[in-house]
Amino acid sequence: MPAPEQHRLIFRHIDEAGYTPALDCYVRNGGYEVLRKALQRKPEELVEEVKKSGLRGRGGAGFSCGLKWSLVDRKSGKPIYLVVNADESEPGTFKDRYIMHQDPHQLIEGIMITCFANKVERAFIYIRGEFPDGAKILEKAIAEARAAGFAGPNVLGSGYGCEVYVHRGAGAYICGEETGLIESLEGKRPYPRIKPPYFPAVLGLYQCPTIVNNVETLCHVKHIADMGGEAYAKIGTPNNTGTRILCVSGHVQRPGYFEFEVGKVTMGQLLNEVCGGPLPGRTFKAVIPGGSSAKVLRFGERYKGKRKVGADMVEYDWGVEDIPMDFDCLAMIGSMGGSGGVIVMDDSVSMVEALGNINAFYSHESCGQCTPCREGSIWMKKITARMVHGAARPEDGALLKSVADQIAGRTICAFGEACAWPTQSFIAKFGDEFRAYAQAKAAPRPANAPELV
């Protein structure tokens, strides 16, 4: 079956000739009209639209956005904050970069609608430190929007006011974790907070109720306010509504970003048709479907089970190529849609070395607060590095797995799982390669095989 057409809602103007990040360009394309109309409605109605839309967060966890908003403590009398998670730090993910650099006002309009709906009067965009230009573009866009009355005091004469500020991170992956991000925004080391009691909706920034939403999620809010929650829910598939931006990197002919209705494109259509298939003379070996923390999938393996389609339970028997790219299907087969970052590896890649690369990332990024993660991530890195640069033993795979198994579930935040899942899944799917790595190392490497560790 041929791949469906892209459905560009959020990325409608990305890479469009002549489209600029300037306010006049955005307004010329109908910008801020949705905000103007939203301000004439009751905030509660807008929250209701988002609930009806079925929107799930695009940052990684896929949590219901409407539910997140409805958990906010509105009776505390304390101010409510919106924090925009623009940390985009999950390896393999590069969608928010283009929104912020090319269409910043779409994000600001989404922020202002979200703030009005939730009675927020101060919002912070926490942007990763490695996007210095993005921060400047956003600051300029906020100043333009403020001067034109789309942000700041008395938005469009409505009497409602909200200030938006840009806050730059400084190179730490853990700041993408929402409570770590909040600590960082308070000027501290980004050590994630323990939940309970520190659910951001109740005890977030400055111990006040706080909503933390991803950049792409907030852009979807704009479109939901525009078309209504019910109409939005018709896009995509049940429980996986709307569109989603998939970022493909690694060994395909045409890597890049593609926006599809959620669940309407399969992994095979995405990689073979949209991205042009493997590089010449190569075959696909493995794919990580939702950012580097997601469990790896091996080409050639089958996934079988039963799933709900409409009211019926239907059997499925899928290869990697058949998997629909949505939250539920990827969870069902034991991985996750995560942040939408699809990393493709062909047969030139050694899985031991790829895991060594990933382990080096997580050991560098562990915040060090919880012992299992701090120590475990370092040992996983040391073992894989020793396998690559020193002596590799047949039992190293089992040793790696035993370390990983002692991290997941024993940490304050989800980083414990994020750093354990790659090791667990690489060993489960490519155990033979780990056992035979010493022999593989002695053999000639495939032409142009990259160094990874």
Add this chain to the structure above:
Amino acid sequence: MTNLKPETLSRIDEVITHYPQRRSASLPLLHLVQEDQGYISAEAIEWIAAKLGLQPINIYELVTFYPMFRQKPVGRRHIKVCRTLSCAIMGGYRTCAEFQKQFGTGLGEVSPGGDVTVEFVECLASCGTAPVVMVDDELHEKVDTAMARQICDRIKAEGAAAH
């Protein structure tokens, strides 16, 4: 700290107003001071702490945690090569080795002559155009060894022109 530029000082005073609590301005102040001075000195740590009504340790612990802050100067240009998976499988290690070779320098050192510091950094969120490199604030995409050499030539020419 008497040697901060007047513009930096006014930006510092402005950014503090963004937050209901002054401590939140720690990272912005560190960025502004580092942009102004090139690195975060012990004096800068004390100055920022005093400015925000904090103890020096509250700032020092940030400088030692966040990878982007540094306590020593870097070369005239700071070359940051992405090391993470998508860039590595597209040849990021070769790219990084080329930069080191061109300037005869190890990772994280100031090159002889002071032109550059070459560093490996983690994911820069531009995986679709791997391998990627940042030279100071500017992003370079699809940097193979040939393109790395072009970047090096440009940096060397700038350095020669400055002398």
